[in-house]
Amino acid sequence: MTGSEVSPSFRLAYVPGVTPTKWVRIWNERLPDVPLTLIAVSAAEAFDVLRGGGADAGFVRLPVDRTDLSAIPLYTETTVVVVPKDHVVAAVDAVSAEDLADDIVLHPLDDTLGWERPPGRPANERPATTADAVELVAAGVGLLVVPQSLARLHHRKDLTYRPVTDAPESRVALSWPQDATTDLVEDFIGIVRGRTVNSSRGRTPPPAQQKHKRPDTGGGTRQKPAAGKPTGKSPRSGSGGPKGGSKGGRRGKPRGRS
Incomplete structure (x- = not known):
């Protein structure tokens, strides 16, 4: 690693009363190579921490000044x-x-x-x-x-x-600087929104996490049968079954010799 490269990390601020344990656990499962650091902040200083670059995102209490901060409302407290x-x-x-x-x-x-x-x-x-x-x-x-x-x-x-x-009532939201919506912020947004690791709205997951998808067989395209499996058609004929044969692809009786 060169001197200009920095190992990725994610800093998450949270105000008193918010318990980010569930989201942190999912983060560690999906991005084990990217450490997440929790930063406890007061409700009053949370927005200054985000604006000053002290955290990449944070759980805050609404209202949020949308001039320079983005926010996703999460839940309302009793x-x-x-x-x-x-x-x-x-x-x-x-x-x-x-x-x-x-x-x-x-x-x-x-x-x-x-x-x-x-x-x-x-x-x-x-x-x-x-x-x-x-x-x-x-x-x-x-x-x-x-x-x-x-x-x-x-x-x-x-x-x-x-x-x-x-x-x-007090409403809790996830907030982050509008001009710093990084890939890691998008990853965390996906976790908070409940997206799965293969969600099309999230970033492309690492190859090891991608599941193999079956080819699309829509649009009238016929899927090639696996080797050795019957298709219901005689390999000796074109689109129809063998001459003189019964339905269902079974062979008919052999012809007598002339």
């Missing part, structure tokens, strides 16, 4: 409220934002929900991070409304969560 286990909300299956009107609801600076007006009563100060807000919920300072994946990420034995039926 929004939940995190409460102490002895809180009255823990006794019900779900709540509305109005049900939280009398509670202090923490609104961290890294909040990922697009609130027009957060529910409940505001705290004196906004926590810096979601992790800080969870600690305050455990201390009995207030409640916290977040995407369900973040509630799971910061799970504590003394806390629980319940769905909030009318809260904004």
Whole structure:
């Protein structure tokens, strides 16, 4: 390898709450010679990392500025409220934002929900991070409304969560710089979209991964029979069977000699 050649690799960023394990496993199965490096980033810095070339693609939370970034929406998360286990909300299956009107609801600076007006009563100060807000919920300072994946990420034995039926939802997407849609990015897009290794929309797989396809026999083209197999026609005749023979390609009785 010369000094100008660089071994291929793929850098994948992901925001808190996203679990890329499934896609990474498929990548390693399909492209074992191309190492994939995971880069954990906050939701706020994810787009700067992509624009700055710190990652080839990333799992982010919408919205995405489509001016210079491409994005494929993947799924929408349930929004939940995190409460102490002895809180009255823990006794019900779900709540509305109005049900939280009398509670202090923490609104961290890294909040990922697009609130027009957060529910409940505001705290004196906004926590810096979601992790800080969870600690305050455990201390009995207030409640916290977040995407369900973040509630799971910061799970504590003394806390629980319940769905909030009318809260904004968080949508997760795969994003990458528009001017850097490389072959490896296309490969990862194919994996995320669920394309098979032989999909016509993806890149051509390595020869070792390509399956042999049977020749197309459409359009009236007759397939050549394998050697030694009967065709239903006598090899002694043209398109018809032998003279005097029975149907199905069987031979007739031999003619007597004159």
